[in-house]
Amino acid sequence: MSKKVLVLLEGNNDLKNSCKELLSEAKNASAEIYAMAFGSNAKTLAEQSAHYGATTAFINSNADLDNYNPETYLELVNTWVKDSGAEVVLASSGSLAKDLMPRVAAGLNTGYVSDGTSIDWNDLTVTKPLYAGKCTATVEFQNSPIKFILMRPNQLSINDADTSATCDIRESNDVKTDLKTIIKNIVQNTSEKLDLTEANIIVAGGRGMKEADNFKMLDDLAGVLGATVGASRAVCDAGWVPHSMQVGQTGKTVAPNLYIACGISGAIQHLAGMSSSKVIVAINNDPEAPIFQKATYGIVGDLFEVVPKLTEEFKKVL
Amino acid sequence: MRIYVCVKQVPDTETKIKLTGDGKIDLNGVKWVVNPYDEFAIEEALNLKTKLTDSKVTIVSLGPKKRTTDAIRTALAMGADDGILIDCEDDLDQNGTAKAIAEAIKQEGEPAIVFAGKLSIDDNGAGLPQILAEYLNLPHVSVIHEFETADNTFTVTREAESGSSKTYQVTGPCVLSTNKGLNTPRYASLPGIMKAKKKPLKEVAFADLGVSNEINKVTYKSFQLPAEKPEVKYISGEAANQAAELVNLLKNEAKVL
Numbered sequence A: 001m002s003k004k005v006l007v008l009l010e011g012n013n014d015l016k017n018s019c020k021e022l023l024s025e026a027k028n029a030s031a032e033i034y035a036m037a038f039g040s041n042a043k044t045l046a047e048q049s050a051h052y053g054a055t056t057a058f059i060n061s062n063a064d065l066d067n068y069n070p071e072t073y074l075e076l077v078n079t080w081v082k083d084s085g086a087e088v089v090l091a092s093s094g095s096l097a098k099d100l101m102p103r104v105a106a107g108l109n110t111g112y113v114s115d116g117t118s119i120d121w122n123d124l125t126v127t128k129p130l131y132a133g134k135c136t137a138t139v140e141f142q143n144s145p146i147k148f149i150l151m152r153p154n155q156l157s158i159n160d161a162d163t164s165a166t167c168d169i170r171e172s173n174d175v176k177t178d179l180k181t182i183i184k185n186i187v188q189n190t191s192e193k194l195d196l197t198e199a200n201i202i203v204a205g206g207r208g209m210k211e212a213d214n215f216k217m218l219d220d221l222a223g224v225l226g227a228t229v230g231a232s233r234a235v236c237d238a239g240w241v242p243h244s245m246q247v248g249q250t251g252k253t254v255a256p257n258l259y260i261a262c263g264i265s266g267a268i269q270h271l272a273g274m275s276s277s278k279v280i281v282a283i284n285n286d287p288e289a290p291i292f293q294k295a296t297y298g299i300v301g302d303l304f305e306v307v308p309k310l311t312e313e314f315k316k317v318l
Numbered sequence B: 001m002r003i004y005v006c007v008k009q010v011p012d013t014e015t016k017i018k019l020t021g022d023g024k025i026d027l028n029g030v031k032w033v034v035n036p037y038d039e040f041a042i043e044e045a046l047n048l049k050t051k052l053t054d055s056k057v058t059i060v061s062l063g064p065k066k067r068t069t070d071a072i073r074t075a076l077a078m079g080a081d082d083g084i085l086i087d088c089e090d091d092l093d094q095n096g097t098a099k100a101i102a103e104a105i106k107q108e109g110e111p112a113i114v115f116a117g118k119l120s121i122d123d124n125g126a127g128l129p130q131i132l133a134e135y136l137n138l139p140h141v142s143v144i145h146e147f148e149t150a151d152n153t154f155t156v157t158r159e160a161e162s163g164s165s166k167t168y169q170v171t172g173p174c175v176l177s178t179n180k181g182l183n184t185p186r187y188a189s190l191p192g193i194m195k196a197k198k199k200p201l202k203e204v205a206f207a208d209l210g211v212s213n214e215i216n217k218v219t220y221k222s223f224q225l226p227a228e229k230p231e232v233k234y235i236s237g238e239a240a241n242q243a244a245e246l247v248n249l250l251k252n253e254a255k256v257l
Helices: A017-028 A042-051 A070-084 A095-107 A212-225 A233-237 A268-274 A303-317 B036-051 B065-078 B094-108 B128-136 B190-196 B239-252
Strands: A004-008 A032-038 A054-060 A088-092 A111-116 A118-120 A125-130 A135-141 A147-151 A168-172 A181-187 A201-205 A228-231 A258-262 A279-284 A297-300 B002-006 B009-011 B032-034 B056-063 B082-087 B113-117 B140-150 B153-159 B165-171 B174-178 B201-205 B218-224
Touching (some): A004 A095, A017 A032, A017 A042, A017 A088, A032 A042, A032 A070, A042 A054, A054 A070, A070 A095, A095 A147, A095 B128, A111 A125, A111 A135, A111 B218, A125 B218, A212 A228, A297 B239, B009 B065, B032 B036, B032 B065, B036 B065, B036 B140, B036 B174, B065 B190, B082 B094, B094 B201, B113 B128, B128 B140, B140 B165, B165 B174
Parallel strands (some): A004 A032, A054 A168, A088 A147, A201 A228, B113 B174, B140 B174
Antiparallel strands (some): A118 A125, A125 A135, A181 B165, B009 B032, B140 B153
16 A cells, blocks of 8 residues: 655745655655645645645645744644644755654654655665764664654655646645744845755865955856855854855755865865765865865865866856 | 753764674764754853843753763853753653653753754754753744843744744743854853862653653664765866866766756
């Protein structure tokens, strides 16, 4: 019998790639797919989820849900998990689900795992990195009638969309009032850049960048590549860039297709956070820098000469 | 007013992870430190204490007695008032740990606020504060980097999706998880370390908390080290040639463009 899987949908007008990955993963496991979405865009997201295999979608289009509030979301997810009869709940391991799902799972007296990189659908075990990637473990559920699984972005493949497919949309509009948590202000990131944990390509800078202003050079390179800019701990601590850009054990753990490290020597904490990237390029003037041990391609040289040339070369082919 | 801080000990970030013969993580010789994100929680609690009259900062930690005592003493040396040690040799998951801490807090006295680090850097667990909030039936906000207080209302800002940030106003009591950027944790002073030795540390046996043995929801098995990377391919020559060759390799060999 196929498993009932409930997938959390996120995105503005377009369903996030990470959610397409989850739907494709469930589809490839021959699951019966339910989806859930919140806020003004919920219906659009639900319709798109059908293209990747969802047959039923629970939505609440109340505009009060446009911004995440743990209290309002908690109650709805609880209801939808019960209504769907889902055995597995899938979500992208990002800021929203990492906040919400542990609490929903605990309330239902069941287990959750975050940062998954693969799922074994036969026994519902999940592989995840520990110590920011210094090792991995297989996670087994126990005493868990429902399994909440949060998967890292960029780990799974996306099926071709079947744009003719539709799903049964079940709409509700009520939202919990009498809240203890109120949203006061939102500062949107003005750039169109993806979050580091979702980015396909990352260009990162370290102490070798010499000063904050030089990150402009990495912005240019990232602009050509459609990449997100990251940084080592040293430069975040120095205040050159915000902590949200930090890659490593006390920052973000990332695994893009391409990671270009500029002037990063490669402390163990940094390597832990990025070494599962598919292809790693290291540009550093110190041939002894530990980053080269993890790199696919290495350039020993002056990044201030190499990076601008690299931007030019990428422009030619992209 | 009672301010609680949840603290965990983890292997230092410098730790090189090795596996034992039977495939477990080898913790021999590991240097244990207070989880870096918990330090922001301790610091914020100590800051808050100075603003509230008649308040007390209580550290709560669960784990093997020796190691857990060290973690609590570190926090006491920074300035916390007392500690609760939940003595537990078994590996508990986040759900079990949160439940035990919730029960210990309920026994000890109503919290005004509970702080915890947003993430523990060993198992990358980021759920404990939210689960604890569920068991204490309190609101929560996670991953905060700004905190202000007025009466029983807390204004906090968290990092949200795609680099955006959201400011919430929460009515206490509540549970908050702390991110880097919130503050700069103080170092324990020598007098602080001396004083910490005399501060009250209450021991609670895990078995006395009445937590069901079905509370653990996940187990970690089959630990593996990442596969060795193939030897790096160096690209030599002038900068312009290096750049051209790298783009060529990324496009035609690695096929990542």
